Amino acid sequence: MKGFCPGPVENHRGREGGAVVYPVYSRRSKGLSIGINLFPDHKVCSFNCPYCEVFPFHSDRAFSLPVMEKALECVLAEAAEGGIPVRDICFSGNGEPSLSPDFQEALEAAGRIRERFVPEAALVVITNGTGLLKETTFAFMRDAALGGMKLNIWLKLDAGTPAWYEAMDRSGIPFDALIGGIRRFARAAPVTLQTMVCAVHGREPPAAEEAAWVHLAAELAESGGYGAGVRAVQIYGKARPAPEDPLAEALPEAVLERRAAALRAVIGTAIPVEVFP
Numbered sequence: 001m002k003g004f005c006p007g008p009v010e011n012h013r014g015r016e017g018g019a020v021v022y023p024v025y026s027r028r029s030k031g032l033s034i035g036i037n038l039f040p041d042h043k044v045c046s047f048n049c050p051y052c053e054v055f056p057f058h059s060d061r062a063f064s065l066p067v068m069e070k071a072l073e074c075v076l077a078e079a080a081e082g083g084i085p086v087r088d089i090c091f092s093g094n095g096e097p098s099l100s101p102d103f104q105e106a107l108e109a110a111g112r113i114r115e116r117f118v119p120e121a122a123l124v125v126i127t128n129g130t131g132l133l134k135e136t137t138f139a140f141m142r143d144a145a146l147g148g149m150k151l152n153i154w155l156k157l158d159a160g161t162p163a164w165y166e167a168m169d170r171s172g173i174p175f176d177a178l179i180g181g182i183r184r185f186a187r188a189a190p191v192t193l194q195t196m197v198c199a200v201h202g203r204e205p206p207a208a209e210e211a212a213w214v215h216l217a218a219e220l221a222e223s224g225g226y227g228a229g230v231r232a233v234q235i236y237g238k239a240r241p242a243p244e245d246p247l248a249e250a251l252p253e254a255v256l257e258r259r260a261a262a263l264r265a266v267i268g269t270a271i272p273v274e275v276f277p
Contacts, residue, residue, distance in 0.1 A: 018061035021071035023079075027276050028194075028234055029087040029124075034075055036110060037093030038063050038100035045095035046130040048170040049158075051198050051248035053240040054094050063102055069109055076117035088122035088152070089114050098131025104140055111149045123149060126194070128156040130173050132181040145189040146227060154234070155182065155191040157220075160212030167200045179216070186220045190231045193217060197256050198238040199249040210259060218266040235260050236276040253277040 018040045026033035040061045043054050072089070079086050089110050091097040100106070107125070114123055131137040144151035159165035162175040171178075185191065195213070197205065205213075221230040238250040253275070260273045267273075 018059035020061075020063060020068050021075055023075055026087070026090070027239070028236065028274075029090070029122075031087035032079065032084055033087055033124075034072065034079075034089045035093065036068065036072070036089065036091045036097075036106065038091065038097050038102055038106060039094040043094045044099050045128070046099065046171055046173060047096070047128050047156075049168060049196070049248075050170070050200055050244045051168075051196060051238050051242050052244075053242050055243045057094075063100065063106075065102060065106060065109060068106060069113065072110060072113050073117070076113065080117065086118045086121045088124045089118075090124040090126060092126040096128050096130060097125055098127055098134075098137050098141070103131075103137075107144065107151070108149075111144075111151075122152045124152045124154060126154045126156075128169070128171075129178055129182050129185070130171070132185045133173070133177065138181070138185060142185065142189040145191075153189065153191045154194045155185070157182065157193045157195050157213070157217060159209065160214070160216045161209050164205055164209040164213075168196065183220065183223065186230060187223050187228055189228050190224070191220075191229075192232045192234060193220065193230055194234040194236065195259075196238065197235055197251060197259055199251055201247065202249070204251055204255060210262065213259070214262045214266060217263055221267045221271050230271055232271060233260075233263060233273040234276060235273065239277070250277075 020037050020040050022035040022037060024033055024035055025031065040063055041059045042057065076086060091107060097103055111123055114121055132141065141151065141153060145153055158168040165175045217233060223229060235256050237256055238248055242248060256275045256277055260275050263273050
């Protein structure tokens with residue numbers, strides 16, 4: 001079993017070496033997060049964000065559910081032996097997790113292992129939301145969030161306007177279609193909104209974009225019914241190198257705090273809005 005145990009790292013670069021499970025100290029998780037990578041052989045994503053930290057790579061290590069399960073069990077056992085609390089088990093990796101054909105089976109397996117080893121830890125999926133446009137994925141993630149799995153869904157909302165969406169996410173999926181899917185999902189299940197705020201081509205988000213994002217985030221925060229809606233908002237900055245640097249650049253913390261303050265002024269303090277520069 002020891003051969004399946006990767007050591008904790010300070011960034012996510014081990015994924016590009018074919019890692020399926022990668023322990024990492026996460027600023028947004030505020031402690032040890034156990035990452036699950038469904039794409040150890042190459043990046044698979046429906047976005048092409050200029051700030052993305054995944055460098056070009058190819059590996060001959062295809063995803064294997066048994067390898068994931070053994071590695072996850074081993075890492076959680078070692079964390080327990082060392083008295084290290086695990087904040088979450090997080091599906092992110094080299095792309096959009098919901099695009100993997102192994103997504104549902106892997107998530108269910110991780111949920112079972114979590115219950116055995118660290119039932120107090122969260123189970124998280126970081127998603128750009130494009131998978132929600134597929135009905136089977138929408139239903140699975142909704143049921144996983146509302147049911148016994150208690151899945152935490154960190155849902156990307158980088159832009160409030162089509163122009164900034166094009167600059168930040170560079171996706172072939174139309175902005176209106178994506179936002180429609182996000183609106184529908186937020187009415188059906190709980191989500192955490194996550195927004196990257198950075199400069200692109202030396203330009204920070206314009207005032208009109210910031211205002212549109214605040215309006216959209218507030219609308220989503222107010223749209224949920226019982227057990228659904230926005231549970232938290234994470235505004236984060238560019239903190240890691242990316243292959244396209246300096247196309248995207250970090251902005252001063254004050255810019256991120258301004259965005260958070262603008263949203264709090266509209267939605268109040270019932271929903272936490274956190275800043276991670």
